Amino acid sequence: MNRLCTHFKTSTEAEITYLRRNFLLMNLHEYQAKELLKKYNVPVQEGFACTSVQEAEEAYRQIKTQTGSKFAVVKAQIHAGGRGKGAIRENGMNGVKVAKSLEDVQDIAGKLLGGTLVTIQTGPAGKVVNKVLVAQDMYYDGPSERKEFYLSILLDRSKGQNVIMYSTEGGMNIEDVAHDTPEKIFKEWVHPSGGLQAFQARKIAFNLGLTGEAFKNCVKFVTNLYNAYVGADCSMLEINPLFKASDDKIIAVDCKMNLDDNALTRHPDLAALRDVTEEDPTEVEAGKYNLNFVKLDGNVGCMVNGAGLAMATMDMIKLSGGEPANFLDVGGTANAQTVEAGFKIIMKDPAVKAILINIFGGIVRCDRVAAGVIEAYKNLGNINIPIIVRLQGTNAEEAKKLIDESGLKVQSAILLSEAAELVKKAVA
Amino acid sequence: MSILVNKNSKVLVQGFTGTEGTFHATQMIEFGTNIVGGVTPGKGGGTHLDRPIFNTVADCVKSTDANVSIIFVPPAFAADAIMEAAEAGVALVVCITEGIPVQDMVRVKNYLQDKNTRLIGPNCPGVITAGEAKVGIMPGFVFKQGRIGIVSKSGTLTYEAADQVAKAGLGISTAVGIGGDPIIGTTTREAVELFMNDPETDAIVMIGEIGGGMEAEAARWIKADGNRKPVVGFIAGQTAPPGRRMGHAGAIVGGADDTAAAKMKIMEECGIHVVSSPADIGKKMAEVIGKK
Numbered sequence: 216m217n218r219l220c221t222h223f224k225t226s227t228e229a230e231i232t233y234l235r236r237n238f239l240l241m242n243l244h245e246y247q248a249k250e251l252l253k254k255y256n257v258p259v260q261e262g263f264a265c266t267s268v269q270e271a272e273e274a275y276r277q278i279k280t281q282t283g284s285k286f287a288v289v290k291a292q293i294h295a296g297g298r299g300k301g302a303i304r305e306n307g308m309n310g311v312k313v314a315k316s317l318e319d320v321q322d323i324a325g326k327l328l329g330g331t332l333v334t335i336q337t338g339p340a341g342k343v344v345n346k347v348l349v350a351q352d353m354y355y356d357g358p359s360e361r362k363e364f365y366l367s368i369l370l371d372r373s374k375g376q377n378v379i380m381y382s383t384e385g386g387m388n389i390e391d392v393a394h395d396t397p398e399k400i401f402k403e404w405v406h407p408s409g410g411l412q413a414f415q416a417r418k419i420a421f422n423l424g425l426t427g428e429a430f431k432n433c434v435k436f437v438t439n440l441y442n443a444y445v446g447a448d449c450s451m452l453e454i455n456p457l458f459k460a461s462d463d464k465i466i467a468v469d470c471k472m473n474l475d476d477n478a479l480t481r482h483p484d485l486a487a488l489r490d491v492t493e494e495d496p497t498e499v500e501a502g503k504y505n506l507n508f509v510k511l512d513g514n515v516g517c518m519v520n521g522a523g524l525a526m527a528t529m530d531m532i533k534l535s536g537g538e539p540a541n542f543l544d545v546g547g548t549a550n551a552q553t554v555e556a557g558f559k560i561i562m563k564d565p566a567v568k569a570i571l572i573n574i575f576g577g578i579v580r581c582d583r584v585a586a587g588v589i590e591a592y593k594n595l596g597n598i599n600i601p602i603i604v605r606l607q608g609t610n611a612e613e614a615k616k617l618i619d620e621s622g623l624k625v626q627s628a629i630l631l632s633e634a635a636e637l638v639k640k641a642v643a
Numbered sequence: 644m645s646i647l648v649n650k651n652s653k654v655l656v657q658g659f660t661g662t663e664g665t666f667h668a669t670q671m672i673e674f675g676t677n678i679v680g681g682v683t684p685g686k687g688g689g690t691h692l693d694r695p696i697f698n699t700v701a702d703c704v705k706s707t708d709a710n711v712s713i714i715f716v717p718p719a720f721a722a723d724a725i726m727e728a729a730e731a732g733v734a735l736v737v738c739i740t741e742g743i744p745v746q747d748m749v750r751v752k753n754y755l756q757d758k759n760t761r762l763i764g765p766n767c768p769g770v771i772t773a774g775e776a777k778v779g780i781m782p783g784f785v786f787k788q789g790r791i792g793i794v795s796k797s798g799t800l801t802y803e804a805a806d807q808v809a810k811a812g813l814g815i816s817t818a819v820g821i822g823g824d825p826i827i828g829t830t831t832r833e834a835v836e837l838f839m840n841d842p843e844t845d846a847i848v849m850i851g852e853i854g855g856g857m858e859a860e861a862a863r864w865i866k867a868d869g870n871r872k873p874v875v876g877f878i879a880g881q882t883a884p885p886g887r888r889m890g891h892a893g894a895i896v897g898g899a900d901d902t903a904a905a906k907m908k909i910m911e912e913c914g915i916h917v918v919s920s921p922a923d924i925g926k927k928m929a930e931v932i933g934k935k
Contacts, residue, residue, distance in 0.1 A: 306831075370745060372825045375752035376669055407753035448746055478744035480719060511884065522823060523797020523852055527921035528663035530903075534920050535880045542883070575799040575806075577782035578670075607806060609782055631803065631922040 222582045225521030227519065241474045242294040246348045247488050248472035255443035257436060259467045260458075262350025264292065271324035274349035281541045287314050289323040291332050291343040295494040296471065299332025303327060304341055305477055310334060313352065318348065328543035345492060353468055357359065357461025363468075364423050365389050366437070367453035371404065377444070379403040379411075379437070381419055386456035404546055411441040429463040434467040447485060504556040506545055513538030515638060516561035516570040520545050520579065531631065537639040538565045549574050549584045555591035562598070569601045569641035571634060576608030585614035589621045602639045606635035645817040645844065646792070646837040647735055647763070648711060650775040652865055655703045655733070656681040658715035660691050667715065667739075667780050668692055674777040677764025679707035693738035700731040713769065713778050714738040721765060721926040722747035729760040736828070737778050748826040755828070762828025768798035768820035779820065789814015791928060792838035794831055795850035796823045796857075800879060800921065804848050813932065816844040823852065824894045832861040839871050846873045848924060849915065853880030854901050859909045866913035873931045876915040877924055 241309060243251070246264040253259055261281075263274035271289065278287050291298055291310040298310030312319075324347050333341035363386035371378040382400045384392040393400055401422050404534040405411045413434070420433035425597035436457075444452045451473040458468045479486040491499050503509030507522070511529075515537035519525035522544050529539035541561060545553050554572070562572055574584050588604055605628040618627040628634040648654075654671070658664040659681020669692060672678050678697045680703050687698030697703035700712065703708065712728040714721060714736065721740040729735045743765050755762060763770055769779015774788040785802050787809040795801040799819050809814060819834045821827055838844045851858035858878060865874055881903040899915045907917045 361892065370749070370825060375826050377746075377749065407749045445746060448744055450745060475745050477718060477742045480746075500920055511882075519799075521799030522796060523795070523800035523850070523879045524803060524921075525878070526852060526883055527797075527800055527803070529883065530879060530881040531920055531922060539882050575802050577785070577802055578666075578780065608785065608802060628673070631807070633924050635920065 216592065217295060222461035228277075240475055241479065241486075241489055242493065243474065243488055243582075244292045244346070244490060245290065245470055246292055246346070246628060248470040249467065251447060251472070251485070252440070252443055252467060252470060255439050257439045257443055258349050258432075258464060259470065261313050261620065262288075262290075262348045264346050265324065266328070266346055268321055268324045268328065271320050271347060271349050272317060273551065275314065275320040278351050282351050282355075284352055284355060285315055286355075287320065288312070288315055288350045288352055289320060289346040290348040290350060291327045292346040292348055293332055293337070293344060294490070295334055295336040295342055297334035298332065301332050301337070303330035304333050305343070310344075315568075319381045323347075324349070327428060332409070335340050342493065347475045353458055353460055353466055358463055359429070359463055361461050362459040363393070364459070365392065366419075366440070366457045367451070367455070368441060368449070369451050377405045379405065379415075379441070380418065381423065381457075383423055397558050405441065410445075411438060413438070425459065427463065429459050429465060432463060432465040433459075440467075447472075447511045448475045448482060449473060450475045453546060497563060501543070501556070501560050504553055506543060506553060506557060508560060508562070509542040510564070511539050511541050513540040514566055514568045515642060516540045516543075516564070517565040517573065518543045518545055518557045518570065519549065519562065520549055520571045520575060522525060522601070524573065524575060528571065531635050532571065532638055535635045535642065537638055537642040540564055543569060545574075547579065549579055549587060551587035551590040554584070554587045555594055558591055558595055558598070562600075566598060569603065569638065571638055572602070572604045572606075573631070573634060574606050574608075576606060576611065576614075577599040578609075580609045581614035582608040582610040582617060588625070589617065589623060592623050592625065598624075603628065603634060603637045605629070605631065607631070644840050647761075647770050647817060647819065648772050648776040648778050650675070650677070650726075652711045652735075652776050652778070653679045653707060653708065654711045654713060654776070654778055655700065655709035656713055656715065657700065657716075658730065659683050659694075659696060660686055661715060661729075663739075664715040665692070667713075670780075670783070671713075671777050674783040676776045676778060679709050685853070694870060697867070699725045700733065702802045704731045704733060709733065711735045711778055712737070714740055714765075716740060718742035718744070722751045724729045725751050725762060725765075726754050729755055729758040729762075729925075733760060735761050735763070737763045737767070737769045738828070739767065739769060739780055740764075741766040745822070745825055748824065752826055752828075754934030761781035763819065764822040764828060767827070770817065770819050771815075772817045773815040773825040773920055780822070782817070785809070786818060787814040788841060790816050790845040792816050792841065792844040792846070792847060793833035793848045793850070795820055795848075796831075796852045797850060797879065798811060800850055803921065804850055804877075804924045808848065808928055809925075811925035811929035813925075813928060816841065825855070830860070831857040832864045835861045835874070836868075837867060838870060839865075844872070846875070846928060848928060849874050849876045849910075850924075851876070851878045851882055851906060853878065853903050853906075857902060858906045862910040862913035862915055865915065870914045874915045875924060875928045876907070876910045876917045876930060877921055878906045878910075878917075879908075879921065881919065
C-alpha cells in the first residue's frame with residue numbers, strides 16, 4: 216500500500232488522487248505525450264528518446280549544439296511517476312538526472328537502460344527501463360525569475376464537464392499541496408458547448424501571477440493544451456511542472472497523459488503507441504480473449520459474467536474466509552473457449568487454492584456454459600484444486616445436472632449463498 | 644404503473660436491423676413489449692420483424708407515436724443516436740451501447756439539458772417493468788411481478804437481486820439498470836426518487852459500486868426525504884484495490900467518499916439496510932418488509 220491509499224481530508228485532495236490514478240486507460244510515455252503536444256503547438260522541453268548509450272550520446276551532442284549549454288537531463292521512460300526520487304535497484308541511479316558532460320550522459324544512460332527502476336508508484340517490483348529521454352535543460356539563467364506551476368485537465372464526473380485544475384505550487388507532489396494548502400488549488404470548468412474561452416485562459420494566467428510575455432505565453436499554452444486534451448480524447452493530462460523559464464517561455468517540462476480506451480478507434484495513430492511491455496503480461500493475454508482480468512493477491516480465483524457481479528463475487532469470497540486472487544469478467548459470452556482461457560490464466564498463479572465460477576445466465580444459457588466448463592476441464596486434464604461452479608438463470612437446473620453427472624471433481628451450486636458455503640469449505 | 648415503462652409504452656429500436664438490435668428486439672417482442680418500429684438510416688420504408696423501418700427517429704415518432712427508444716448502435720455513433728432521439732421528442736431513451744467515448748457523453752449530457760428527454764445508461768441492461776414491458780437486454784423471466792423497485796449500476800447483479808427477491812417470495816415493480824460509465828443520464832438518486840413517488844413500489848433495492856458519489860447522494864436524499872420507503876443497499880467492490888479499473892469505467896476508487904466502506908457507512912447513517920454479502924439481498928428485503 217502506498218500513500219495514495221490513505222484517507223483524505225479534503226475533497227480536492229481526493230479529486231487529485233482520483234485524477235492521478237491510471238484509470239480507464241491507455242498510458243503514454245512522457246516522450247510520446249510530448250510529441251503529441253507539439254502537434255498542438257504546446258511548447259515542451261525538447262529531447263530525444265533513446266534505446267542505447269550511443270543514441271543518448273548523439274542526442275546530447277545535438278542538444279548541446281542547439282542550446283549552447285552543456286547541461287542536459289536524462290529521464291527514464293516508464294509508466295509510473297516518482298522517477299526523480301526513485302532509483303535503479305541494481306546501481307542506485309535516480310530515474311531523472313541532470314548531466315553536465317558527455318561522460319555524465321554515458322554514465323546515467325548506461326545505468327538506467329536495462330535497469331529496474333523502483334519508485335513510490337511502481338511498487339517494490341519496479342519497472343524495467345527500455346528507453347531514456349535525453350532532454351534540454353530548462354533551468355538556464357536569464358532576466359526573469361524561474362517558476363514551477365502545476366496544471367492538469369480531467370473530467371469532473373459530477374458536473375459532466377472537463378475541468379482545468381492548477382496551482383502556483385508546481386514541481387512537487389500535488390497531493391501534498393491539496394492536503395496542506397487546498398486554497399492554493401484553483402479549478403476552471405469548461406462548458407461543453409462553447410469550449411475553453413479566452414477569458415478563462417487569461418484568468419488562469421492571472422491566478423498564476425504572470426505578467427507581460429509570460430502571461431501571453433501562458434494563455435496560448437493553456438488554450439493549445441486544452442485543444443490537445445479534447446483532440447486526442449485524453450482522459451487525463453497533467454503538466455507538472457508547468458515551467459516559466461527565465462526568458463518568460465512557458466514550457467511543459469513533464470507530461471503525464473492517459474487516453475480514453477473507448478476513443479482509440481478514432482485515433483489509430485495513438486492506439487499504435489501502446490507499450491504492452493509496460494502492462495501486466497497476464498492481463499495482456501486475457502485481453503486477447505476479450506477477458507477483463509485484473510491480478511490480485513489472494514487464494515481464490517474467480518470467473519464471473521458482468522463487472523458488478525464479479526466485484527460482488529470477490530466480496531463474497533472475502534466474507535467466506537478467502538481472498539480473491541483476481542477480478543475476471545468473461546462478459547456476455549461464456550463458452551468453452553473463454554472458460555478454458557480463463558482457467559489457464561487463473562491457474563498460472565500458484566497461490567490459487569480454489570476457483571469459483573459464477574455465471575448468471577440471461578441471454579447466455581447456463582447449460583451451454585456448463586458444457587463449456589466440462590469441455591474446458593477435460594481439455595486441461597489435471598486440475599488439482601477444487602472448482603466450484605455456480606450457474607443461475609436460464610436453464611440453471613439442466614446445467615447443474617450436467618455438471619453433477621459429468622463425473623468431474625466439480626462442485627455445483629445454484630444459489631449464491633450455496634456457492635459461498637462451498638468457498639468457505641474450500642478455504643477452511 | 645410502476646416507473647418509466649409499462650404496457651402502454653410505444654418503443655422504437657435504434658439500430659433495429661443490426662445483429663444486437665434484431666436479437667434483442669425479438670426477445671422484447673416475445674416478452675410482450677410494444678415495439679412499434681425501428682430506425683436504420685438508409686433502410687427506411689422496409690419492414691423488419693413485421694415492424695416498419697424508418698430512416699430517422701423523427702419519421703418513426705411521427706408515424707408511430709413512439710415515446711420510448713432503445714439504442715443498440717455501435718459506440719462511435721451512439722452519442723449521435725441519443726441526440727437524434729432527444730431532438731425527435733422521445734421522452735425516454737435507453738442506451739444499451741457499451742464503450743462510448745467519454746467526451747461524446749460530455750456533449751450528450753449538455754445537449755439533453757434543455758430537452759424533455761430522460762436518458763437511461765449508456766452501458767446498461769435497460770429498464771423492465773415486470774409483467775408489462777422490457778426495454779433492455781435482461782432475462783425477462785427472472786423479474787417476477789411484485790412491489791419491489793431495483794436501481795443498479797450493474798447488469799448481472801441486477802438479475803441476481805431480482806432472482807433473490809423472487810426466491811424470498813416477493814417480486815419486482817420496475818428494475819432500472821442505470822449503467823456503469825463515468826457520465827450517465829439518470830443517477831441513482833433520480834431513480835430512487837421515481838420509486839419513492841411510485842404508488843406501486845413498496846420498497847427499493849439500491850445496488851451500487853465503488854467509484855463516484857452517486858450512492859452517497861442518493862442516501863442523503865432518502866434521509867432528507869424522510870425515509871418514506873425501506874431501502875436495502877449493497878455496494879460491490881469492497882475487496883477491489885484502489886486505482887484499478889474493474890470492468891466498468893466508472894468503477895474506480897478515487898477518494899475518501901467512494902470506497903465501498905465509505906459508501907456503506909453513509910448509507911447506513913441515512914437509514915438504509917446495508918448488506919455486506921451479495922447473497923443476502925433477498926433475505927434482507929424479506930426481513931425488512933416483514934418488519935413493516
